[in-house]
Amino acid sequence: MNEILTVDNLEKVYPNGTRALNDVSFKVNKGEFLVVIGLSGSGKSTLLRCINRLHDPTAGSIRFNGSEVTELKGSPLRSLRAKIGMIFQHFNLVPRKTVMTNVLTGTLSRTGTIASIFGIFSQEDKKRAKELIDLVGLTGKEQQRADNLSGGQQQRVAIARALMQNPEILLADEPVASLDPSTSHSVMNYLKKVQEELGVTVICNLHFLSLVREYGTRVIALKDGKLVFEGPPTDIDEQWFQTIYGEDAVEVTIN
Amino acid sequence: MTEQTLENKAALSPNFASPTKFVKALILDTLIWAYICLASYKIVYTKLIIADRFASFSWSQPLTCLGLGFVLALVIFFTPLSVGKEMFLANKYDRDHKNPMKMPFAFVIYFTVFLTFISGIYVSQVSMREFFSEAGLLGAQRIFGALLAPNFAIIDQAVFAAVETIYMAFIATTIALPFAFTIGFFAARNLMSSSMWAFGVYNITRFFLNTTRSIEPLVWAIIFSVWVGIGPFAGMLALCLHSISSLAKLYSEQIENISEGPIEAMKATGASPIQVIWYGVVPQIVLPYLSFTIYRWDINVRMATIIGLVGGGGIGTMLMQYQGRAMWNEVGLLAIVIAAIVWVMDWSSSKIRAAIK
Incomplete structure (x- = not known):
């Protein structure tokens, strides 16, 4: 079976009445680099957070490797999350902790609670963490405090942390939105490497179409919580752009 | 000129859109005016003006003041002096474009603070005479000396x-x-x-x-x-x-x-x-x-x-x-x-x- 994730008629209504996702259905194939685009507030972040159940969907179904995940609770939910890595716009590293410790937090789901409180991680995990720190190009920075690193470096620590989970899917919520253009490319290249060399499926929210065309293998677009486009990045022409980012385009012409 | 009057009218006529806000505003006004009545009567009038040293207390006085406050609040509610209207019902435009320190309702607040100050001085029994009395100064000298x-x-x-x-x-x-x-x-x-x-x-x-x-x-x-x-x-x-x-x-x-x-x-x-x-x-x-x-x-x-x-x-x-x-x-x-x-x-x-x- 080639599909790793199937989303059907997904709906999310926040307690304040905002309908963030409205009847969203799509499939994700194993090993692809799926990019989600859309205006701010179009539901991209909500969509990713529904997949690893940081948010609970209101209706619809999400199947991961063929099994339904929308009703999971407690320990099964945690093992689902362990299989899905996530990186964030603001990196969300643990402050005041070293790069090494931050990467090791990726193993929390398989480390015992007591052991993790005393910071005891297995030798293999430590070795793996070292390898991943090398992989994201931070060799020698293991014992530095993660919050003293630059933005791009912090995001690479976050990638290493997510990879520490041995994930099948990596969710990236606007991973480069708070980075400068050159750093953005470096981070995106590491994500591409993860997808191509480690075979991890990547679902990534992005803002810049240039990055979408360069890194994505497939694109879905959300507008006001609805799926409005699905296809290869080369298919996004002027007209599609207007459909997806319509209001912006109108505003630009008026001004 | 017409614009000015229109604007004033908008500021003066309370917005009845939300009944709870209306009630809140009225309650606030009632409490403020009841307090003003009570403080004026009990302290400024009884204690300071007619100097009644052992004024009796009864629950009828605060209750009367509350009633009086309510009546006053009802009347004042339709004037720019209403504090509650300003707190709960004023539209945002007015709040952003006028200096609240100089609006009529602010003077009600100034007066309330002034009244509290006067009452406070009386209640704390501030007395310069005792502070500088001969016996008092001698006592202070003795204790500070030691x-x-x-x-x-x-x-x-x-x-x-x-x-x-x-x-x-x-x-x-x-x-x-x-x-x-x-x-x-x-x-x-x-x-x-x-x-x-x-x-x-x-x-x-x-x-x-x-x-x-x-x-x-x-x-x-x-x-x-x-x-x-x-x-x-x-x-x-x-x-x-x-x-x-x-x-x-x-x-x-x-x-x-x-x-x-x-x-x-x-x-x-x-x-x-x-x-x-x-x-x-x-x-x-x-x-x-x-x-x-x-x-x-x-x-x-x-x-x-x-x-x-x-x-x-x-x-x-x-x-x-x-x-x-x-x-x-x-x-x-x-x-x-x-x-x-x-x-x-x-x-x-x-x-x-x-x-x-």
């Missing part, structure tokens, strides 16, 4: 008692720490709003903290001295209880201010709730916690002195004994020792807190 000539013969006793006070404060802080640390999590809204059950626990914890904190440690010391007997232990228990609730409150506020990011990231790794707290919450709060705790110790040393006055042991008890026997030279020495401790604690705690920022 205080400025401290009796150094009791210095070793005083220092010993001071050490007792510092230790008492330290133990109270240390014992309070683990309790406050644990309770702090249950009193943090952001961690406890996930379910109805958790929110119930949050509310109960908050209620417990607020009640124990609102009772002064001095009162707790009296309660505990009946329970475990007069001495440092009772004082320590009182400080401990008060420290638990104060620290837990401060800790929980710190937890409420942390960034959600690391918590979300830890959840996303599949970590258990305890792991999420240990890695997502705790690293964000250790330093502020340490800082609060040291500050609390500093406060506890000062409070321990006061608690000593009701028999909580330490230098406060000693102070009370000498003061009771009017031995002002000894009291003078104790005052110096207390000032020295407070100064040293204050200085070192601020230095430590600055160092760990």
Whole structure:
């Protein structure tokens, strides 16, 4: 079976009445680099957070490797999350902790609670963490405090942390939105490497179409919580752009 | 000119869109005018103008004033003098484009503050005559003279008692720490709003903290001295209880201010709730916690002195004994020792807190 994730008629209504996702259905194939685009507030972040159940969907179904995940609770939910890595716009590293410790937090789901409180991680995990720190190009920075690193470096620590989970899917919520253009490319290249060399499926929210065309293998677009486009990045022409980012385009012409 | 009048009209006519806001505004106005009536009648008229020294109190007076306030509020509600209308019903445009300090309703507030000041002076029995009376000045001279000539013969006793006070404060802080640390999590809204059950626990914890904190440690010391007997232990228990609730409150506020990011990231790794707290919450709060705790110790040393006055042991008890026997030279020495401790604690705690920022 080639599909790793199937989303059907997904709906999310926040307690304040905002309908963030409205009847969203799509499939994700194993090993692809799926990019989600859309205006701010179009539901991209909500969509990713529904997949690893940081948010609970209101209706619809999400199947991961063929099994339904929308009703999971407690320990099964945690093992689902362990299989899905996530990186964030603001990196969300643990402050005041070293790069090494931050990467090791990726193993929390398989480390015992007591052991993790005393910071005891297995030798293999430590070795793996070292390898991943090398992989994201931070060799020698293991014992530095993660919050003293630059933005791009912090995001690479976050990638290493997510990879520490041995994930099948990596969710990236606007991973480069708070980075400068050159750093953005470096981070995106590491994500591409993860997808191509480690075979991890990547679902990534992005803002810049240039990055979408360069890194994505497939694109879905959300507008006001609805799926409005699905296809290869080369298919996004002027007209599609207007459909997806319509209001912006109108505003630009008026001004 | 027409625009001006139109604008004024918009500001004057209350907006009836929301009945609850309308009621709130009317209640506020009623309370303000009832207070003005009551204060004017009871203090300015009865006490100051007709100088009735033993004015009788009856519940009919405040109730009459409340009724009068309501009537006044109803009338004033349709004038720019209404405070409630301004607080609850004013439209945002007016608020942004006018200086609220100069609007008519502000003068009602100025008048209320002025009335309270006048009443306050009377109620506190401020009297220049007594302050500068001959007998009074002589007494002050005698006591200050003695205080400025401290009796150094009791210095070793005083220092010993001071050490007792510092230790008492330290133990109270240390014992309070683990309790406050644990309770702090249950009193943090952001961690406890996930379910109805958790929110119930949050509310109960908050209620417990607020009640124990609102009772002064001095009162707790009296309660505990009946329970475990007069001495440092009772004082320590009182400080401990008060420290638990104060620290837990401060800790929980710190937890409420942390960034959600690391918590979300830890959840996303599949970590258990305890792991999420240990890695997502705790690293964000250790330093502020340490800082609060040291500050609390500093406060506890000062409070321990006061608690000593009701028999909580330490230098406060000693102070009370000498003061009771009017031995002002000894009291003078104790005052110096207390000032020295407070100064040293204050200085070192601020230095430590600055160092760990």
